[in-house]
Amino acid sequence: MHIPENFLSPATCAVMAVAAVPVLAVAVKKVKDELPREKLPMLGIGAAFSFLMMMFNLPLPGGTTGHAVGGVLIAVLLGPYSACLSVSTALIIQALLFGDGGILSLGANIFNIAFVMPFAGYAVYKLIRDRVKSDKGEFVGAAIGSWFGLNAAALVTAIEFGIQPAIAHDAAGLALYCPYPLSASIPAMMLPHMLVAGVVEALFTVFIFAYIRKASPGDIYAGATKRTPALYILLAVLILAVPLGLLAAGTAWGEWGAEEIAGVVSNGSALGYVPAGMESGFSFETVMPDYTIAALPEVPGYILSALFGVAISVIVFRLIGGLAKNKQKA
Amino acid sequence: MFVLENVSYSYEENVALQGVTVTIERGESVCLLGPNGCGKSTFLRLLCGVIAPDGGTYAFDGWSVTRKSLADNKAAKAFHQRVGFVFQNSDTQLFCADVYEEVAFGPRQMGLGEDEVERRVTDCLRLLGLQDFARRSPYHLSGGEKRKTAIAAMLAMNPDALVLDEPMNGLDPKTERWLAGFLLELHSAGKTLITSTHDLELAQEISRRSILFDGNHTIAADLPTNLLMRDMSLLRRVNLVDRYYHQHRDGGHTHFHTHPLQRESPEISGDISDSEED
Amino acid sequence: MPEWLLQSENYAPRADKDTFLSKSILALLGLISKIRAQDTAAAPTRYAVNPFFKLVFTLTLAVLVSLTREFAFLFAALTYVLLYLCVQPIRTLRRVLATGAAVTAFTFVILLPTALGGNGYSLTMMPVKVFTAVTAVNLLSHTSRWSELLSALKRFRAPDMLVFVLDITIRYIVMLGETTLESLYALKLRSVGRNTRKYNALSGVAGSLFLRSRQMAEDTHSAMLCRGFTGEYRVYQKFSFTLGDAGYILVNAGLILLYIYITRDANAGIG
Known part of the structure; x- marks a missing residue:
């Protein structure tokens, strides 16, 4: 779900960062209203919890594992605004400290995972909880809400990926960042998320919710008294958007393979995407030499290559040296 | 039963155990003593297969415990069933919805019938006096009740060896007395008992044999407990006792205690100003 | 003492797929050691x-x-x-x-x-x-070091509140990460057979993690109040x-x- 560096164009990153700022500002204001200022530690705790949630490897059929994101669970437990700040904090730390998710794409990641996911999921949870008065309402709400929240975030992510070829390409029409158009990115993201990741998310969320509800029901967020219309507008948009994703996924392909999007292999071009580069006879073999020599004068080019070689050899020798040392120790 | 030879272990660059050679026989009761951070907990974790030795060898009933052997699903599970472990922090050890489920977790995994599971759980709850807590959430229990739940959960698997990391930590005196008695009972029922503690009196009470760890992560002494207790200079050197620690022997009864620091004693007030400088 | 406790258990375990446990444990170990290493990164020199x-x-x-x-x-x-x-x-x-x-x-x-x-x-x-x-x-x-990165963020005019939350989050990740690791070890040691309710067990670990987190937040809050915290958080640094x-x-x-x-x-x- 985390968008790595260089999959989105810098322009998209900038737009998403600008979009994330008001989201965070509103969340900070809301949290200040709902949560007394000196209760700030709770945000850190929420962030740490959110961070650690993603460390849990959950069993999947066939002995493989996947992991949950927990955005909706935290929204249900702490309220969506606190969840937004907590998950954002976790994302910042992941990007800055662990190189997990890009620094430039941090805005987009915050928007998708810390905003869309908890708010969309929480809205569904609240909708169901308020309609179905029994205990079941809460559990069903948490299950559907977390499934929905994750998929809403996946859809927004897929759209961000999918618009890249259209907005960032060179004169020849060659995609400069994520090369997959919407027709490829949406099914590639949505199928695994709807069928597998969403189910894992829902199961984990409901089980944890049930555990906490039994052990310490007072610890679950009661909900703000006022309704937020903006939230419902977002929700409406997303409810319309998810079936679209389903439609796009109509041609059955893509699978929960090695890594989420690897499934595209079989259909990369079958879905109507014929990169312009192909028509102009662009071939893989010629790219590398072209780009190495293209713009650099010869002498600096040589120096640079030499430095590159030095760096690589030092790294290789040190790695080998390290291995030998380890063996001696054992 | 447990045979360790020249075992070492370190966390990244920090050495936690060094050149440890110990053999513990079936049916023994052994106490581990030592100052904070000497490697007692690491030693216990190693015995239970939470971690595997970095150097040296460890064999449990002839089965060699290594990273590789612990990755062997069936064999490792059989080993874990035979060696029960109670962590120092009972809080982290409890993860089920209520006390009954907590105790039933092990037996259910072992594939016992639900009747047998119920019998074991009921027995264990009765042994530890937790009958009234069966449907309570472990999260809301008191520290002592949590410790008892953790012990019950371990006992329900009927392990051969019980390993307890500072079982008396944070218990009130009455519960402590009760638990000491209960551990002795388990020992006389044939269980191998391995505990760690700072409490010399407890060590004397529940174990004939004591292993003393040194500050440098090695074993300083492995002696019958009563002999170790006489070696005051050694106990003092490893910071287990201060210099006011002593024992009385009147009429066959032995007990250890320290005396409260007294301001008027010039020697002690010197000590206090020392510590302030630190 | 009940009869069954006096006899030695005659038990042959069935295999079970629990790579999810080892993977979670490894992930946590890696995380904690990364933060530790980061925390002890070389002190600033000339x-x-x-x-x-x-x-x-x-x-x-x-x-x-x-x-x-x-x-x-x-x-x-x-x-x-x-x-x-x-x-x-x-x-x-x-x-x-x-x-x-x-x-x-x-x-x-x-x-x-x-x-x-x-x-x-x-x-x-x-x-x-x-x-x-x-x-x-x-x-x-x-x-x-993390603290250095935070003060760098501070120089970017990041709000005090953000810097404070980032700061305590790292500490909580280590503290809570360690207790979670402990829970996972306990789960592993007690997983002596086939677990048909893996999600239940893992959710218990995560759920109790949440409850402990909450408790810890309240404790931190009280401790901060006791030390005269007014809700303002300032980062001090030399340049x-x-x-x-x-x-x-x-x-x-x-x-x-x-x-x-x-x-x-x-x-x-x-x-």
Whole structure:
């Protein structure tokens, strides 16, 4: 779900960062209203919890594992605004400290995972909880809400990926960042998320919710008294958007393979995407030499290559040296 | 039963155990003593297969415990069933919805019938006096009740060896007395008992044999407990006792205690100003 | 003592798939040791580069790498990052390289289909871009302490509240991570057979983690009140300029100039 560096164009990153700022500002204001200022530690705790949630490897059929994101669970437990700040904090730390998710794409990641996911999921949870008065309402709400929240975030992510070829390409029409158009990115993201990741998310969320509800029901967020219309507008948009994703996924392909999007292999071009580069006879073999020599004068080019070689050899020798040392120790 | 030879272990660059050679026989009761951070907990974790030795060898009933052997699903599970472990922090050890489920977790995994599971759980709850807590959430229990739940959960698997990391930590005196008695009972029922503690009196009470760890992560002494207790200079050197620690022997009864620091004693007030400088 | 407790158990376990447990344990171990290593990163010396400059130039590098279409510049940036990497302590080197390699391989796999379509540009440029950017960021995080990074953020006029929350979060991640690790060990030790309710067990670990977290937040709050916390959080720091800073700025300024030069050159070529 985390968008790595260089999959989105810098322009998209900038737009998403600008979009994330008001989201965070509103969340900070809301949290200040709902949560007394000196209760700030709770945000850190929420962030740490959110961070650690993603460390849990959950069993999947066939002995493989996947992991949950927990955005909706935290929204249900702490309220969506606190969840937004907590998950954002976790994302910042992941990007800055662990190189997990890009620094430039941090805005987009915050928007998708810390905003869309908890708010969309929480809205569904609240909708169901308020309609179905029994205990079941809460559990069903948490299950559907977390499934929905994750998929809403996946859809927004897929759209961000999918618009890249259209907005960032060179004169020849060659995609400069994520090369997959919407027709490829949406099914590639949505199928695994709807069928597998969403189910894992829902199961984990409901089980944890049930555990906490039994052990310490007072610890679950009661909900703000006022309704937020903006939230419902977002929700409406997303409810319309998810079936679209389903439609796009109509041609059955893509699978929960090695890594989420690897499934595209079989259909990369079958879905109507014929990169312009192909028509102009662009071939893989010629790219590398072209780009190495293209713009650099010869002498600096040589120096640079030499430095590159030095760096690589030092790294290789040190790695080998390290291995030998380890063996001696054992 | 447990045979360790020249075992070492370190966390990244920090050495936690060094050149440890110990053999513990079936049916023994052994106490581990030592100052904070000497490697007692690491030693216990190693015995239970939470971690595997970095150097040296460890064999449990002839089965060699290594990273590789612990990755062997069936064999490792059989080993874990035979060696029960109670962590120092009972809080982290409890993860089920209520006390009954907590105790039933092990037996259910072992594939016992639900009747047998119920019998074991009921027995264990009765042994530890937790009958009234069966449907309570472990999260809301008191520290002592949590410790008892953790012990019950371990006992329900009927392990051969019980390993307890500072079982008396944070218990009130009455519960402590009760638990000491209960551990002795388990020992006389044939269980191998391995505990760690700072409490010399407890060590004397529940174990004939004591292993003393040194500050440098090695074993300083492995002696019958009563002999170790006489070696005051050694106990003092490893910071287990201060210099006011002593024992009385009147009429066959032995007990250890320290005396409260007294301001008027010039020697002690010197000590206090020392510590302030630190 | 009940009868069954007096007899030795005659038990042969059935195998069960519990790689999820070992994987979770490994993930947590890696996380904690990473933060520990980060926390004990070398203390600032005379040649240490101010984390503020590191943050500024790492961000700049990430932007330039993302913007560039010229392999020549990318190659220069990659060389710079590798040179920086090759003088790091072996543990840092290994970790940073492992992360970079994993992300790059992932990118490569995702982009493979584009090669079938003839888009060689993505397949060559993107993995190199990803590797360069990820490695640059990881180098930043591995060569600076978390507290230094925070004070650098502070210099960017990040709100005090954000800096405070980031700060306590790291500490909580370690504390809570350790207790979670403990819980997972306990779960592993007690998983002596076939567990038909794996989600129940893991959710219990996570749920009790949440409850403990809440408790801890309340305790921290009380402790802060007791120590006179008023809700304001200030970051105090000194600012100094070292020889290391000068060298660092020089090299990075060179890279920026190279970017401008190459881009202009390429554009002129096209025009």
